[in-house]
Amino acid sequence: MLGKLDWSAIPFGQPIPLIAGGVVLVGVLAVLMWVVVKGHLPYLWHEWITSVDHKRIGVMYILLASVMLLRGGSDAIMMRIQQAIAFQSQGYLPPEHYNQIFSAHGTIMIFFVAMPFVIGLMNLVVPLQLGVRDVAFPTLNSVGFWLTATGALLVNLSLVVGEFARTGWLAFPPLSELSYSPGVGVDYYAWSLQISGVGTLVAGINLVTTVLKLRTKGMNYLRMPMFCWTTLASNLLIVAAFPILTATLAMLLLDRYLGFHFFTNEAGGNVMMFMNLIWAWGHPEVYILVLPAFGIFSEVVSTFSGKALFGYRSMVLATMAICVISFMVWLHHFFTMGAGPDVNAIFGIASMIIAVPTGVKIYNWLFTMYGGRIRFATPMLWAVGFMVTFIIGGLTGVLVAVPPADFMLHNSMFLVAHFHNVIIGGVLFGAFAGFEYWFPKAFGFRLDERWGKLAFWFTFSGFYITFVPLYVAGMLGMTRRMQHYDVAEWRPWMIVAAIGMAVLSIGVICQIMQLVVSIRNREALRDRTGDPWDGRSLEWATSSPPPVFNFAFHPDVRGEDAYWDMKVHARKQALEHAVPEYHDIEMPRNSPTGFVCAFFATVMGFALIWHIWWMVILGAIGAFATFVVFAWRDHDEYVIPAAEVAAIDRVNLEERRSLVSMAGAV
Amino acid sequence: MNLLDPQGPVAAANSTILVDSVFIMLAIVVPTIVAILAFAFWFRASNSRARFQPDFVHSGRIEIVVWSIPALTVILLGGVAWIGAHQLDPAAPVPGTGSPVRIQAVSLDWKWLFIYPDQRIATVNTLTVPAGAELNFQLTSSSVMNTFFIPQLGSMIYTMNGMVTKLNLRADNEGKLQGMSAHFSGDGFPDMLFDVVVISPLSFPDWVASTAKTNAVLNEESYKKLMQQGIEKSRLTFRLDDPRLFDLIATQHIPPGPGPELMSDASRTHSGGDHAR
Numbered sequence: 001m002l003g004k005l006d007w008s009a010i011p012f013g014q015p016i017p018l019i020a021g022g023v024v025l026v027g028v029l030a031v032l033m034w035v036v037v038k039g040h041l042p043y044l045w046h047e048w049i050t051s052v053d054h055k056r057i058g059v060m061y062i063l064l065a066s067v068m069l070l071r072g073g074s075d076a077i078m079m080r081i082q083q084a085i086a087f088q089s090q091g092y093l094p095p096e097h098y099n100q101i102f103s104a105h106g107t108i109m110i111f112f113v114a115m116p117f118v119i120g121l122m123n124l125v126v127p128l129q130l131g132v133r134d135v136a137f138p139t140l141n142s143v144g145f146w147l148t149a150t151g152a153l154l155v156n157l158s159l160v161v162g163e164f165a166r167t168g169w170l171a172f173p174p175l176s177e178l179s180y181s182p183g184v185g186v187d188y189y190a191w192s193l194q195i196s197g198v199g200t201l202v203a204g205i206n207l208v209t210t211v212l213k214l215r216t217k218g219m220n221y222l223r224m225p226m227f228c229w230t231t232l233a234s235n236l237l238i239v240a241a242f243p244i245l246t247a248t249l250a251m252l253l254l255d256r257y258l259g260f261h262f263f264t265n266e267a268g269g270n271v272m273m274f275m276n277l278i279w280a281w282g283h284p285e286v287y288i289l290v291l292p293a294f295g296i297f298s299e300v301v302s303t304f305s306g307k308a309l310f311g312y313r314s315m316v317l318a319t320m321a322i323c324v325i326s327f328m329v330w331l332h333h334f335f336t337m338g339a340g341p342d343v344n345a346i347f348g349i350a351s352m353i354i355a356v357p358t359g360v361k362i363y364n365w366l367f368t369m370y371g372g373r374i375r376f377a378t379p380m381l382w383a384v385g386f387m388v389t390f391i392i393g394g395l396t397g398v399l400v401a402v403p404p405a406d407f408m409l410h411n412s413m414f415l416v417a418h419f420h421n422v423i424i425g426g427v428l429f430g431a432f433a434g435f436e437y438w439f440p441k442a443f444g445f446r447l448d449e450r451w452g453k454l455a456f457w458f459t460f461s462g463f464y465i466t467f468v469p470l471y472v473a474g475m476l477g478m479t480r481r482m483q484h485y486d487v488a489e490w491r492p493w494m495i496v497a498a499i500g501m502a503v504l505s506i507g508v509i510c511q512i513m514q515l516v517v518s519i520r521n522r523e524a525l526r527d528r529t530g531d532p533w534d535g536r537s538l539e540w541a542t543s544s545p546p547p548v549f550n551f552a553f554h555p556d557v558r559g560e561d562a563y564w565d566m567k568v569h570a571r572k573q574a575l576e577h578a579v580p581e582y583h584d585i586e587m588p589r590n591s592p593t594g595f596v597c598a599f600f601a602t603v604m605g606f607a608l609i610w611h612i613w614w615m616v617i618l619g620a621i622g623a624f625a626t627f628v629v630f631a632w633r634d635h636d637e638y639v640i641p642a643a644e645v646a647a648i649d650r651v652n653l654e655e656r657r658s659l660v661s662m663a664g665a666v
Numbered sequence: 667m668n669l670l671d672p673q674g675p676v677a678a679a680n681s682t683i684l685v686d687s688v689f690i691m692l693a694i695v696v697p698t699i700v701a702i703l704a705f706a707f708w709f710r711a712s713n714s715r716a717r718f719q720p721d722f723v724h725s726g727r728i729e730i731v732v733w734s735i736p737a738l739t740v741i742l743l744g745g746v747a748w749i750g751a752h753q754l755d756p757a758a759p760v761p762g763t764g765s766p767v768r769i770q771a772v773s774l775d776w777k778w779l780f781i782y783p784d785q786r787i788a789t790v791n792t793l794t795v796p797a798g799a800e801l802n803f804q805l806t807s808s809s810v811m812n813t814f815f816i817p818q819l820g821s822m823i824y825t826m827n828g829m830v831t832k833l834n835l836r837a838d839n840e841g842k843l844q845g846m847s848a849h850f851s852g853d854g855f856p857d858m859l860f861d862v863v864v865i866s867p868l869s870f871p872d873w874v875a876s877t878a879k880t881n882a883v884l885n886e887e888s889y890k891k892l893m894q895q896g897i898e899k900s901r902l903t904f905r906l907d908d909p910r911l912f913d914l915i916a917t918q919h920i921p922p923g924p925g926p927e928l929m930s931d932a933s934r935t936h937s938g939g940d941h942a943r
Contacts, residue, residue: 095853095854095855095856096853099850099852099853166852166853167850168850172811174809174810174811174827174922175810175811175850175851175852179922179924179925180809180810180852180925180926182925182926265809265827265828265918265922266918266921266922271811271826271827272826272829305709306711306718306720307719307720307722307723308720308723309723310722310723310724310728311723311724311725311728311729311732312723312724314729314732314733334824336756336813336821336822336823336824337823337824337831338756338757338823338824338831338832338833340755340757341751341752341755341758342751342752344751344755345747345748345751345752348744348747348748348751349740349744349747349748352740352743352744352747353740353744355736355739355740356733356736356737356740358736359732359735359736359739360732360733360736362698362702363698363728363732363735364732366698366701366702366705367722367725367728367732368723369702369705369706369709370705370709370719370722371709371717371718371719371720371722372709372718372719372720373709373711373716373718374706374709374710374711375711376710376711384702384703384706387702388699388702388703391695391698391699391702392695392699394695395688395691395692395695398687398691398740398743399684399687399688399691401747402683402684402687402743402746402747402750403747403750403751403754404679404680404683404684404747404750404751404753404754404821405680405683405684405687405750407680407754407756407820407821407822408669408677408680408681408684408817408820408821408822409669409684410813410822410848411813411822411848411849412848475668475669475670476667476668476669477667477668477669477815477817477818477844477846478667479815479846479847479848480850481850481855482855482856483853483855483856484856485856486859487667487844489667489668
């Protein structure tokens, strides 16, 4: 009846996951209770859960990423404490628990923190920057988000029902095959990623189409803001790379469920095939994450320097070069497989070539600052912190692209430090910069600068205190994923890294405090202009938060930095006072399709993990039926009458005119 | 285990390339970081002496320079990578004094087996080698992937079931080094440490002779017992019954290790306590 599921799946004997799971469960139930009792449920359902508004979906993506950041961060804290104390002892985490934690940490941080964070920001901002009213496929967008949430839910469910993978975040076979990992851990891993992978692919298709097909009048490719370019590049990579991940995991699942032999030791299975396939996805994935971050920094550096981006065309070229080359370097993840010197050297050099366009980007940001008038608001702090940190990460990255150096450093703590250096210093700093930068746009009030700066300084210094010791440990021969160790010279560095982790945690607490304080003082921090940073691209041309239709009129773009252009224009012409003629606007209707579909996907995923076949069929039929019902819809749009558009837009125009005239007076 | 304290020519060459590459890159990285901080500081909005140049957004000359600097660096480093990858190919011979010693390493679930086919002996978790001689490793795995790595001797290499990888090393100085697995392989992974004992070439034959006197015999049967999952704390030694044992493992004539399912609870020597999951 319930497949492999019975009471032994609940870890009654293990206090840590049980208590953690219990606390989370109580927390979730308390929030749900509060929502129901206070009568917020209809609001949540109509305005958020069923919303197909790209801004709302973007916010929900970021909320998901933030919550999961706390989960993945807790894993990191537990690992750092374990390695600080597990010298010539077992520490406080037995191996099968420790191994789950580092596997979950990697999986969560990449798939459920970094990915939803950047996809959320792209969703929120790109249609606004392009001057359009929505993404290409609004309902599909909602489906994509909810499927990602399903994946996150399943990963967290493994904390209390069963176990998570104990194989590392890429689940290399044959360790991840049934013979060496008979539990449900790898199944939780694989099905979570299969389901959320579909969500990511859908989001990628949607954003590529949006950038290619939905641009406002005059917004040709070479007038798009840099963030739109990096979004295009990143989502092209998603569309090209995620099917590889899906296929690879499907093969692993066939091995595990139906006795196939793609990657098993026996019957001609080949683990080297898995290594190649997973990294053929895995390396582009790194650029899927970091390219949007590059875009965010381009916007931030340009805005806060009060200048257009230096070498815009060069930046576009560099972005697309990275997009293409990133597909040709995957083998550098396993130089130590013994492929031979020609193969290793070619992939080593190809990997280094990526450093060229990346270096160009750094220099272009540098020259954007040159001759600027730099305002050090929180987003700009993250940007400068990023530039310094990312260069160091780039250096160590190029270093491990040199095969003989990699022969010493592969899989070491040096490598761990390297990829955290680029992922924290690049992606996470970028996500935070974007969060601080676009928060006023999404919610209509700024974030508290004092807490924001504290968060930056703690995170920045915490990063170095945590990861410089890991570089050193790697140079002392320490390999990754050690549940305990006996080498005395590693110990001091592990202790320092744990202290660094504490500093990083303070950074996260400051980030939370910033949000709390800002929400409390939101009236004082209110942004009535829609343009709190003196921005340059079109998202700042509408009010904060933007109306559901984003723009009453499709803006007419006449050059790069479209909104800056308009502002200069308006100042010169001492403001137009012509009253525009408003039209009805058609917007997509809200739809529960995404949520319902994800509900059935969750049921199906859970059932597949536990081999509850009748429930698998139920979930599959439910998800398919949802799709059919949506496909049979009659009305998918509603009309906002011109009068309502006019009323909303006038308020915006008033505020904006007062802003421009004030600036003109100065 | 300091990587910058190499005890053999491979590690020495690896770490030289490592250090040289870092310095080549530092030559452009340090000025760039300084420039970032300097520009950010000088062009701060409150600095009235800095000249505001909002129209400085393109310059062909600077573009050429910013594309050239990283490109030239990469050309230089690419040369290092190409030459290094060829000279330090793990399979490339490493000339030494005396006759080379053939060693066949097998990673088992959570221990290392070293077979000396010419000497007809085998050891577990201890690798004894003569100083100065070329060491020819052939490596495979009994079950999951591992990586054979002796940090102070250099180059690591994967071990995979059903496949043989090759590695040549040389240890120059007598003494004790530490080896490990550098690829996560399951619960007992952190205990896959092994001692590397480098002895003088003169005493190596003596060591071989004394090891060959052991009663324990390594054959297919005892190998199958050894490959059960578990951690091995004692340093076992064997006489080698069949010098083709390694080939039987690598060609899967002996099936891969069983994993956790076939394992009896008693054979589990884990110190982590009871894992009844």
